[in-house]
Amino acid sequence: MTLRPHAAILIALTVVATPAFAHEGHDHHHPARLQPVAPAAAAATDEARTWLAGDHHVHSRYSVGYTPDPANPDAPPTAIIAGDAVYPIPQNARMAHRFGLAWMVSTDHGGPNHSKLNAEQAYPELLMARREIPDLLLFYGMEFDTPGGDHSSLILPRTEAERDTLRDLESRFAKREAWPADPARDQEPRMVEALRVMDGLNDRPVVIANHPSRSATGLGEYGQYDPAELRDWNDTAPRVAVGMEGAPGHQAATLNPDGSIKSDGVRGIYGRAPTMGGFDQMTARLGGFWDSMLGEGRRWWITSTSDSHRHYSEGGADFWPGEYSKTYVLARRDHADVLDGLREGRIFVTTGDLISELDVTAQSGGQSAGIGGRLAAPADQPVVVTIRLRDPAGPNASGKDSAVARLDLILGDVTGPRPDRDADHNPSTRVERRFTAADWTRDGEIITIRHTLPASPTPRYIRVRGTNGAELEPTPDPAGEDPWSDLWFYVNPVFITPQG
Numbered sequence: 001m002t003l004r005p006h007a008a009i010l011i012a013l014t015v016v017a018t019p020a021f022a023h024e025g026h027d028h029h030h031p032a033r034l035q036p037v038a039p040a041a042a043a044a045t046d047e048a049r050t051w052l053a054g055d056h057h058v059h060s061r062y063s064v065g066y067t068p069d070p071a072n073p074d075a076p077p078t079a080i081i082a083g084d085a086v087y088p089i090p091q092n093a094r095m096a097h098r099f100g101l102a103w104m105v106s107t108d109h110g111g112p113n114h115s116k117l118n119a120e121q122a123y124p125e126l127l128m129a130r131r132e133i134p135d136l137l138l139f140y141g142m143e144f145d146t147p148g149g150d151h152s153s154l155i156l157p158r159t160e161a162e163r164d165t166l167r168d169l170e171s172r173f174a175k176r177e178a179w180p181a182d183p184a185r186d187q188e189p190r191m192v193e194a195l196r197v198m199d200g201l202n203d204r205p206v207v208i209a210n211h212p213s214r215s216a217t218g219l220g221e222y223g224q225y226d227p228a229e230l231r232d233w234n235d236t237a238p239r240v241a242v243g244m245e246g247a248p249g250h251q252a253a254t255l256n257p258d259g260s261i262k263s264d265g266v267r268g269i270y271g272r273a274p275t276m277g278g279f280d281q282m283t284a285r286l287g288g289f290w291d292s293m294l295g296e297g298r299r300w301w302i303t304s305t306s307d308s309h310r311h312y313s314e315g316g317a318d319f320w321p322g323e324y325s326k327t328y329v330l331a332r333r334d335h336a337d338v339l340d341g342l343r344e345g346r347i348f349v350t351t352g353d354l355i356s357e358l359d360v361t362a363q364s365g366g367q368s369a370g371i372g373g374r375l376a377a378p379a380d381q382p383v384v385v386t387i388r389l390r391d392p393a394g395p396n397a398s399g400k401d402s403a404v405a406r407l408d409l410i411l412g413d414v415t416g417p418r419p420d421r422d423a424d425h426n427p428s429t430r431v432e433r434r435f436t437a438a439d440w441t442r443d444g445e446i447i448t449i450r451h452t453l454p455a456s457p458t459p460r461y462i463r464v465r466g467t468n469g470a471e472l473e474p475t476p477d478p479a480g481e482d483p484w485s486d487l488w489f490y491v492n493p494v495f496i497t498p499q500g
Helices: 089-098 114-132 162-173 188-199 227-236 289-295 335-344
Strands: 050-058 065-067 078-080 103-108 137-145 151-155 206-209 241-247 301-304 325-331 347-351 357-364 367-369 374-378 383-390 406-413 430-435 441-443 446-453 460-467 488-491 494-499
Touching: 050 089, 050 137, 050 151, 050 335, 089 103, 089 114, 103 114, 103 151, 114 137, 114 162, 137 162, 137 335, 162 188, 188 227, 206 227, 206 335, 227 241, 227 289, 241 347, 241 488, 289 406, 289 460, 301 325, 301 347, 325 335, 357 374, 357 460, 357 488, 357 494, 367 374, 367 494, 383 406, 383 460, 406 446, 430 446
Parallel strands: 050 103, 103 137, 206 241, 241 301, 374 494
Antiparallel strands: 050 325, 065 078, 137 151, 151 206, 325 347, 347 488, 357 367, 357 383, 383 446, 406 430, 406 460, 441 446, 460 488, 460 494
16 A cells, blocks of 8 residues: 555655565565665656665674783773674664664774774775675764763765765764873863764764663662753754664563573663663653653754674674664655754654554644644644555564554644753643544554544644553553563654644
């Protein structure tokens, strides 16, 4: 089933099968039986967009280890290739393609003089991967060693200058680049300065905060990232600092190499403040930090990644890119439009291939808007919300055929900037309605839901999430939880602004 733009007044976005699921006869889930994905057909027009699955947080062997020189402790340490993450970039790209991804970002973190290694060794290997897997849109970037924070995905536009641009940014601003170590590089104002530089480039990158609550000590007790810091980023460069990982990687940390459950394993390696349904507390808490950002009207998006270093079957904590977690972007099949989709919030995320397509459209007064968009709605008219998703048949990479059990339509008020920069709650956010199979219509794999919001003079936003489970709200994930048993998808918001 293909839903084309403007085919009906309630449908604002193109929703068609992505290349990962479009070719019948291929098993896109079981690694031992996977077939190469056929090349995608060229878009019929420049405006054609489809849901393209990807991953913006993937490490290669150039996420190195370091060893000091015992004979000369003042000398820079020696970089050890594959000392942290282990796979060559082409292998990551092949596995991403195998698991149905259309785009991927290679993101190695740094250390002393890493910018030189990145430019001279990692970049040529990235070019090799582009030649070997031409159907994969492969971006150059890095997991930025964020001054005053944790890590962030730095995603560069594909240009002739991409290598030089990253070398310049990493050498000037990455907090671990300097030798001897320079504490002045690890200060939040340094990151604000870096964002200003990025925002001034002709080809702006995108920056996404990675695993934002991994260092948190409890619920609402933040660590290396805090709400004020992320607000500062977004205020400084709203077209660069656009969001955060909603679901972190390392979700296979609860699995032994044979796939059995590791009883003391913690999803995401969130050792002190656990994930909730596999998602970071900054995203998963209803009315929490994410909703506080949306309640200010901020265009602050969420994503989902693998953070792949080493596969769990080889003793690591990770799935392959696309094996468990996918970030879907509505885009044409080219680098520039995928980056535009990330910047503009045309994104939904899912774990365990719970869904593979999703469209949320709000319509009122003859106007409509979709995911990441803004609807100007007459203040005296209701808003019709249409949700269409694909619940794919067949098993995912675990061999399970997980199905959508419930979908939640979430509504919150937009009240403008908060005086408290550390605010992490939006008390207006609520579940407008929960939907189960009794409430939707199904046509094969396609589920359709319609709901009418009453007229309101108040600016609002809507967002959608869903699960295969029975939890009304995602609860903290216990040690030893099977990640395949607790799956969720989240959708970026649609803003509704009253007019008249």
